[in-house]
Amino acid sequence: YEATPFDSVERSDSNPTFFTEIRTRLVKIVRSNYTGFFEAELDTGVYSFFVKEDSLFYANGGNSKYIRPAYVVQDSMTHIQIDITYKAAF
Numbered sequence: 001y002e003a004t005p006f007d008s009v010e011r012s013d014s015n016p017t018f019f020t021e022i023r024t025r026l027v028k029i030v031r032s033n034y035t036g037f038f039e040a041e042l043d044t045g046v047y048s049f050f051v052k053e054d055s056l057f058y059a060n061g062g063n064s065k066y067i068r069p070a071y072v073v074q075d076s077m078t079h080i081q082i083d084i085t086y087k088a089a090f
Contacts, residue, residue, distance in 0.1 A: 001026055003066045004048035012056055017086055019057040019067075022050065036082075044074045049082055060085055 002024040012018035027047060032038040048067045050057040059068040060083065070080045 001048045001050060003046035003069055005066055006062070009057075009067065015086060017058055017060045018053075019050070019059065020055075022057055024048070042072045044072055046071055049080060051082060051084060058084065058086065 001022055004022060004024045008023045009019045010021040012020050028040050028042065030038045030040045046066065047070050048059065048062075049070060050059045050068065052058075061068050063069060068082070070078055072078050
């Protein structure tokens, strides 16, 4: 998705890391392989990454402006790691 501010989503009642609606533009859908690896070619800019699980969108983390942002710089590779931790026990 385009960089998504916290006021551009509807949170799920069941878990604050799940969202029922995202009101920014969907840029690309990418599927990971069996190890979780994925890659996508994107224009320079800021994007928010969500994992679709059933009818909900999952994203853990963010900064003061955006949910789970990644900054894509021209002519370079951006590495992000998406940890799905909502079922984890620590």
